[in-house]
Amino acid sequence: xxxxxxxxxxxxxxxxxxxxxxxxxxxxxxxxxxxxxxxxxxxxxxxxxxxxxxxxxxxxxxxxxxxxxxxxxxxxxxxxxxxxxxxxxxxxxxxxxxxxxxxxxxxxxxxxxxxxxxxxxxxxxxxxxxxxxxxxxxxxxxxxxxxxxxxxxxxxxxxxxxxxxxxxxxxxxxxxxxxxxxxxxxxxxxxxxxxxxxxxxxxxxxxxxxxxxxxxxxxxxxxxxxxxxxxxxxxxxxxxxxxxxxxxxxxxxxxxxxxxxxxxxxxxxxxxxxxxxxxxxxxxxxxxxxxxxxxxxxxxxxxxxxxxxxxxxxxxxxxxxxxxxxxxxxxxxxxxxxxxxxxxxxxxxxxxxxxxxxxxxxx
Amino acid sequence: xxxxxxxxxxxxxxxxxxxxxxxxxxxxxxxxxxxxxxxxxxxxxxxxxxxxxxxxxxxxxxxxxxxxxxxxxxxxxxxxxxxxxxxxxxxxxxxxxxxxxxxxxxxxxxxxxxxxxxxxxxxxxxxxxxxxxxxxxxxxxxxxxxxxxxxxxxxxxxxxxxxxxxxxxxxxxxxxxxxxxxxxxxxxxxxxxxxxxxxxxxxxxxxxxxxxxxxxxxxxxxxxxxxxxxxxxxxxxxxxxxxxxxxxxxxxxxxxxxxxxxxxxxxxxxxxxxxxxxxxxxxxxxxxxxxxxxxxxxxxxxxxxxxxxxxxxxxxxxxxxxxxxxxxxxxxxxxxxxxxxxxxxxxxxxxxxxxxxxxxxxx
DNA sequence: ACCCCCCTTGACAGCGCTGTCGAAAGCGTA
DNA sequence: TACGCTTTCGACAGCGCTGTCAAGGGGGGT
Numbered sequence: 001x002x003x004x005x006x007x008x009x010x011x012x013x014x015x016x017x018x019x020x021x022x023x024x025x026x027x028x029x030x031x032x033x034x035x036x037x038x039x040x041x042x043x044x045x046x047x048x049x050x051x052x053x054x055x056x057x058x059x060x061x062x063x064x065x066x067x068x069x070x071x072x073x074x075x076x077x078x079x080x081x082x083x084x085x086x087x088x089x090x091x092x093x094x095x096x097x098x099x100x101x102x103x104x105x106x107x108x109x110x111x112x113x114x115x116x117x118x119x120x121x122x123x124x125x126x127x128x129x130x131x132x133x134x135x136x137x138x139x140x141x142x143x144x145x146x147x148x149x150x151x152x153x154x155x156x157x158x159x160x161x162x163x164x165x166x167x168x169x170x171x172x173x174x175x176x177x178x179x180x181x182x183x184x185x186x187x188x189x190x191x192x193x194x195x196x197x198x199x200x201x202x203x204x205x206x207x208x209x210x211x212x213x214x215x216x217x218x219x220x221x222x223x224x225x226x227x228x229x230x231x232x233x234x235x236x237x238x239x240x241x242x243x244x245x246x247x248x249x250x251x252x253x254x255x256x257x258x259x260x261x262x263x264x265x266x267x268x269x270x271x272x273x274x275x276x277x278x279x280x281x282x283x284x285x286x287x288x289x290x291x292x293x294x295x296x297x298x299x300x301x302x303x304x305x306x307x308x309x310x311x312x313x314x315x316x317x318x319x320x321x322x323x324x325x326x327x328x329x330x331x332x333x334x335x336x337x338x339x340x341x342x343x344x345x346x347x348x349x350x351x352x353x354x355x356x357x358x359x360x361x362x363x
Numbered sequence: 364x365x366x367x368x369x370x371x372x373x374x375x376x377x378x379x380x381x382x383x384x385x386x387x388x389x390x391x392x393x394x395x396x397x398x399x400x401x402x403x404x405x406x407x408x409x410x411x412x413x414x415x416x417x418x419x420x421x422x423x424x425x426x427x428x429x430x431x432x433x434x435x436x437x438x439x440x441x442x443x444x445x446x447x448x449x450x451x452x453x454x455x456x457x458x459x460x461x462x463x464x465x466x467x468x469x470x471x472x473x474x475x476x477x478x479x480x481x482x483x484x485x486x487x488x489x490x491x492x493x494x495x496x497x498x499x500x501x502x503x504x505x506x507x508x509x510x511x512x513x514x515x516x517x518x519x520x521x522x523x524x525x526x527x528x529x530x531x532x533x534x535x536x537x538x539x540x541x542x543x544x545x546x547x548x549x550x551x552x553x554x555x556x557x558x559x560x561x562x563x564x565x566x567x568x569x570x571x572x573x574x575x576x577x578x579x580x581x582x583x584x585x586x587x588x589x590x591x592x593x594x595x596x597x598x599x600x601x602x603x604x605x606x607x608x609x610x611x612x613x614x615x616x617x618x619x620x621x622x623x624x625x626x627x628x629x630x631x632x633x634x635x636x637x638x639x640x641x642x643x644x645x646x647x648x649x650x651x652x653x654x655x656x657x658x659x660x661x662x663x664x665x666x667x668x669x670x671x672x673x674x675x676x677x678x679x680x681x682x683x684x685x686x687x688x689x690x691x692x693x694x695x696x697x698x699x700x701x702x703x704x705x706x707x708x709x710x711x712x713x714x715x716x717x718x719x720x721x722x723x724x725x726x
Numbered sequence: 727a728c729c730c731c732c733c734t735t736g737a738c739a740g741c742g743c744t745g746t747c748g749a750a751a752g753c754g755t756a
Numbered sequence: 757t758a759c760g761c762t763t764t765c766g767a768c769a770g771c772g773c774t775g776t777c778a779a780g781g782g783g784g785g786t
Contacts (some may be wrong), residue, residue, distance in 0.1 A: 026742060042744065050764060070500040074742035075443055076436035084479070084501065091469060093461040093665075102454050114501045115480045119468050137446065137479045139435040187786040248666035266479070277669045302456075303611035306640045308671050319367050335768050400736045404772065413734060440741045656781035679759060 022342065025066040034062035036200060043068060058315030074116075085329065086112045088128070088145040091119040094246055095301045096149040096186060096219075096271065096316065101171060103322030104144055111330050116140055123216055129158045137161065144168055144327045164332035170218040171341070183332060185325035185342040189219050192314040192346030193226035196268050196296045197313075200347060201234050204356045205266035205294065211254050211278060213270035217246075219221040223270045244274045251277025259285045265357040272297035272304050272313055279309060279353075290355035300349050304319040310351040320344050374579035376479075388429040397425035399467035408433060435477075438629040439502060447477045449498030450694065451491070452509040454482040456666045457581075457609055459634065459679065460510040463532060466685030467507055473692050479503055486579055492521045499526065506691045507531055524527060531688040533581040535703070546695060550704040552582050555677040555709030557588035559631050559659045561712060562675075563596050567719045568657065574617050574634035585594060586633045586661065596624035607637045613642025622648045628656060628720040635660035635667050635676055642716075653718035663712050674712040683707050 027045075031038045036055060043051050044059040051059075051071055062068075076082040085108050088110035090097045114233045116138050118131035135143060143165040159182060159217045166183045210227045210310030223243060231238045242258050244250030253272025258264055259281055269275035279289060287293045291311045299306065300315035321344045331338040375401050390408075394401045399422060406414050407422040415421075425431075439445040445689060453460045471478045479501050481494035506528040522528055522545060527587050529546045534573045563571045566593060576583030587604060594601045607613030614637030621627055622644055632638035638660035650656045652672045660667065663678035682708045694701040 028742080038742095039744080039766060039768095040764090043765085046744085052764065055764085069441070069500055071742050073436040073439035073501055074771090075744075076775085077434070077440050077743040078742075080744090081769075082436055091465050093456075093465065094460050098456040098517055102456065102482055103482055106454060106484065109481065109497065114497065117468055117478045117480050118472065119465055121469065134472065134477065136436055137432055225590070248669035252669045273666060276666055277685050280669050280671055283671050297519055303636060303639055306611040306643045308646050337469045353378070391772080401772095402736060402738095402774080403734090406735090409774085415734065418734085432773050435739090439776075440743085441772075441774040443741075443774090 006125075006306045023069075023070045026071070027068070029136050030062045030066055032058065032120045033066060034059045082139040082141055083112070084116050084140045085142045085144060085326075086116045086118065086138070087144045088135065089117065089119050089144055091121045094271075094273070096299050097169075100318045100322060104146055105328035108144070108321045110325050113141070113330075117262050125158060129240050129330055131332075132158055133158075136160065138184050142166075142233065142333045144325065144329060151219070152154045155241050161210070164328045164329060165243050166325045166332070167220035168207075168321065181290045183328050183331070183338060183340050185321055185344075186344070187316045187321055188320075188343050189222040190229075192298065192316070192348070193223040193268070193330045194230045195346075195348045196298070197227050197230040198234075199350075200266040200268065200294055200296060200354065201230070201236065201296065202205045203240065203266070203354060206357065207239060207263060207265065208259055209239050209261075209264050209267045211258065211267055211269040211274050212241045212243050213274070214243065214245050219269055221261030223268075227268055227294060231305060244270070246271055246273055246276070248273045248277040248280075256277070256285075259287060260290040261347060266354075267293070267295050269295065269297050272299045272311060275311055275313070275353075276303075276307060279307060279311075283308070290353050292358050294354040294357070296337060296354055305351065307353075312339070312354040313349050315349050317346070365395050371713075385436075386587060388431045390645045391436070393422065393425045393429055393431050396429060397422045420652050424523070437507050438561070445502040445504055446475070446502065447503045448505045448507060448689075449479045449481065449501070449503035450509055450681060451494050451498070452480065452482050454484045457610075457634075457636070459681070460532075460591055462511050463681045466682045466688065467509055467531060469505070470685045470689035474689050476504070476693070492498040495521055495523075499523065505529075505691065505696045507688065507692060509554050514670050520632045527692060529605060529688045529692045529695070531684065534585070534706070536581060536584070544695070546691050546705075547693055548684055550679045550681075550684055551706045551708050552585040552679060553589040553592075555679070556586040556631070557593045557712045558709075559661070560590050561597075562595040563629040563631065563657055563659060563711075563717065564593070564599065565715060566629070566657065567616050569676060569720065570602060570626060570628065572602050572621055572624075572627050572630045572639050574614060574621065574630055574632040576637070577604050577606065577608050583633055586631075587669050599619070605632070607640070609634055609636055611636045611640040612645075613637060615644050616642070618644030619648075624655075630656070632658065632660050635662045635674060637669060638674055638676070639666075639696050642672060642674075646671070655721050657717040657720070659717055667712075668714065672715075672716045673674045675714045675717040676713050680709070695701075 011265050027041050031041045032043065035057060040055060041049060041059050044056050045131055087101065087104055105115050116135055118134050120127055120131055143163055145165065145167045146157045147169045161181055164181055166185055168185050171186045172184050185353035197208050208231060210224060212224045215221055228238055244254045251269060255278035258267060267278060269278055278295055282289055282293050289295055295311065297311050297313035300313045304311040304313050324342045324344060328338050328342060376555055390404050392399050394404045397404065398419060401416060403418060404422050407419050450464065450467055451466045452544050470480050479498055481497050485488055506526055508528065508530045510532045524544055528542055529548055531548050534549045535547050562572050571589060571594060571720060575587045578584055591601055600651055605617035607617045614632060618641035630641060632641055638658055641658055645656050652658055658674065660674050660676035665678045667674040667676050687705045687707060691705060
C-alpha cells in the first residue's frame with residue numbers, strides 16, 4: 001500500500017524539465033520558458049501591476065512562442081468568477097427579440113464577459129426554470145432576460161436570489177418585490193404606443209382600432225393599455241381590440257375581421273409584422289392605404305420603408321437599451337450601486353401609411 | 364414552488380456539522396448529509412452505474428435538501444471537458460441566419476451541451492479570429508460556424524486544428540484542405556436555386572433575371588452560380604445580375620434598376636427580403652405581379668404568404684440542418700467517425716407571384 | 727464449506743489557475 | 757554604513773470536482 005503510494009508519487013507524471021511537449025501548454029510551461037514563477041505569468045496575463053516591463057515582455061514572448069491560452073475553467077474555479085453572463089431569450093426570429101438579443105450579446109462581450117445562451121421555445125414557467133438551471137450550472141456570474149416574460153410574478157420567483165439579473169425589454173409589472181438582485185431595463189413602450197395613437201387622433205380619426213399582440217407578452221399588454229389610456233384621455237370610445245400572435249399571418253386574419261367592421265379608418269398594430277398582414281387584408285378588401293385606412297406599426301423593422309405603402313411606425317432603440325442593461329448588470333456583479341429601472345425612449349417614425357380620415361366633414 | 368418554499372424555510376439551509384456552512388453547498392457537503400463519500404455523490408450526479416438504488420436515493424434527497432448544484436468550472440477542470448459548444452454567428456436579424464442559429468442553439472442543448480455565442484458584426488478575418496479566440500478561451504469543446512463565411516480559405520486557416528468544428532450553412536468552396544477537424548452541413552442552395560429558375564423557364568419566360576445577394580456571402584455566390592448554370596443548360600441568354608445586400612431596401616433599389624431594363628418578365632431574387640423590395644419597386648412602376656412580372660424569392664420567411672402578392676419561394680429546412688450539424692459535431696468530439704459533408708434538400712413553394720409571361724405568342 | 731469474483735463504495739491525487747503572504751531586491755535617508 | 761520603506765517576485769495552499777485504484781462484502785460455483 002505504502003509502496004504503491006510512494007511509487008505513484010515518485011512517477012507522478014512530472015514533465016521533464018524543459019520539455020512540456022504534451023498537450024496544451026499550461027501556465028507553468030510559460031513560466032519555465034520565461035524563467036519566472038507561475039504567479040508572475042498570472043500577473044502578466046491578468047494585467048496586474050507590480051511586474052517590471054522587462055519581465056512582462058519576457059513573459060509575453062514566452063506566451064507567444066508556446067501559443068499559450070488561459071484555461072477558462074481553471075481560472076473560474078480559482079477566482080470564483082466565471083466571466084460568463086447568461087442570456088435567456090425567446091426562440092423566435094422576430095425582429096424585436098433578435099435585434100435586442102444581438103445588442104445584448106455584443107454589449108456583454110464588450111464588457112469583457114462571455115455569453116452563454118438558453119432559448120425558450122414555449123412561454124411556460126417550467127421551461128423558464130429549466131433554462132435558468134442550465135445557465136446556473138454552467139456557472140454564469142449574472143443573467144440577462146431578453147424580451148418579455150409572460151410571468152411577471154413567477155419571474156422573480158424562478159430566479160435565485162443570489163444571482164444578479166436584469167430583465168431587458170419590459171418594465172416591471174404589478175407589485176414588484178424589492179429584491180435588489182432583479183433589475184429592469186426597457187424601452188418606453190407605453191410612451192411610444194401613446195404617441196402612435198395620439199398621432200392618429202390628431203389626424204382627425206374619430207376612432208382608433210387596435211390590432212394587439214398576444215397578451216401573454218408584456219409588450220402586448222403595455223401597448224394595449226397605452227392605447228386604451230390614450231383613447232380614454234381623449235374622450236374617444238374604445239372599440240374591442242383584435243388579437244394576433246405577432247406574425248404577418250395573424251395580422252392578416254385579424255385584419256380581415258377588423259375590416260369587416262363598419263367605420264374602421266385607423267388601426268394601430270402592435271408590431272410591424274402584423275401591420276404587414278393587415279396591409280394585405282386591406283388590399284384584398286380594396287381599402288387603399290392611407291386614403292381610406294391609416295395603419296401604424298411598432299418596431300421599425302428594416303422592411304418598413306419598403307412595403308407597398310411605407311409604414312409609419314414606432315421605433316425602438318435596441319442597441320442603446322442593450323448597452324444600458326449590460327452596464328447595469330456589470331455594476332451589479334461588481335457589487336456597486338445601480339439604477340434599478342432604466343427606461344429608453346421610443347420615437348415615432350412618420351411615413352406614408354397614415355393620413356386624415358376619408359370623411360372629414362362628418363365632424 | 365410551495366414545496367420548495369416550505370422545505371427551505373424548514374431546513375434553513377445551513378449544514379451544521381461541516382465547517383464550511385458559508386456560501387454555496389459543495390459536493391462534500393452533500394456527501395456528509397447523505398453519509399456517503401464524495402465520489403459516490405459524483406457518481407449519482409453523473410448517472411454513473413455502480414450505485415445501489417437506496418444510496419442513490421439518499422444522495423438525491425441530500426442534494427434536494429441542500430439545493431446543491433454542480434460547479435461547472437470545477438467539473439470542467441477535472442474532466443477536461445467543458446461541456447460547452449461555441450457558436451459563431453452573423454450579427455444580423457436576417458431571417459435565415461437567425462432561424463438557423465436558434466435551431467443550432469436548441470439542438471446543442473438537446474445534445475447535453477451548453478452554448479457560448481460570439482457574433483460577428485463585420486465579415487473581416489481579424490474579427491473572425493477574435494471570435495474564435497474568445498470562444499477557445501472559455502474552453503469550448505467544439506465550434507459551430509453559423510451562416511456563411513466570406514473567406515473559404517482563411518476559415519480553415521483561422522481555426523485551430525485541434526478543435527472539432529462544423530461549418531453550418533455553406534458547402535465547402537474551392538479546394539478544401541482534407542483537415543479532418545472541419546466538417547460541413549448545409550442546405551442544398553444550388554438545387555433550390557436551380558429549381559426556382561427552371562420553374563420560371565418552364566412557365567415560358569424567355570429570360571430570367573437575377574437579383575443577387577452580396578458576393579462576399581457564399582449563399583449569394585451559390586445562388587448566382589446555380590442561376591447561371593441553369594440558364595446555360597437551357598440555352599437561354601444570361602443577363603447581367605443586379606446586386607443587393609439582402610435588405611428590402613437594397614431589393615427595392617436593385618428592383619428599380621432592373622425594371623428600367625426592357626423585357627424583364629421574371630426575376631429570381633436571392634432572398635425573400637429583397638423580393639419584398641422588388642415587389643415595392645414593381646408596384647411603383649405599375650407592373651402588376653404576376654400578370655406582367657414574375658418574382659421568386661429564397662428562404663420562405665413567415666411573411667411570404669401574406670405579402671400583397673403571396674410570394675413563390677425556395678424553402679430551407681433550418682431545423683433539420685441544425686440537428687444534423689450538431690449530431691455531426693458531437694460525434695466528432697466523441698472521437699467517432701462522421702460524415703464530412705451533410706446536405707439537406709430545399710423545396711420550391713409555389714404561391715402567387717409567378718405566372719406565364721404576358722406575351723406568349725412571341726415564342 | 728470455501729474460494730473467487732463481481733458489485734459497490736471510498737481514499738486520494740491531481741486538473742490549471744488565483745490569492746495570500748512572505749522574501750528578496752532596490753532606493754532614499756540618516 | 758546602516759536602516760526602513762517600497763517595489764518586484766515566488767512559494768504554497770487551495771478552488772470543487774473527476775479518474776484511478778484499492779478495499780470491503782456478498783453471492784454463486786465447486
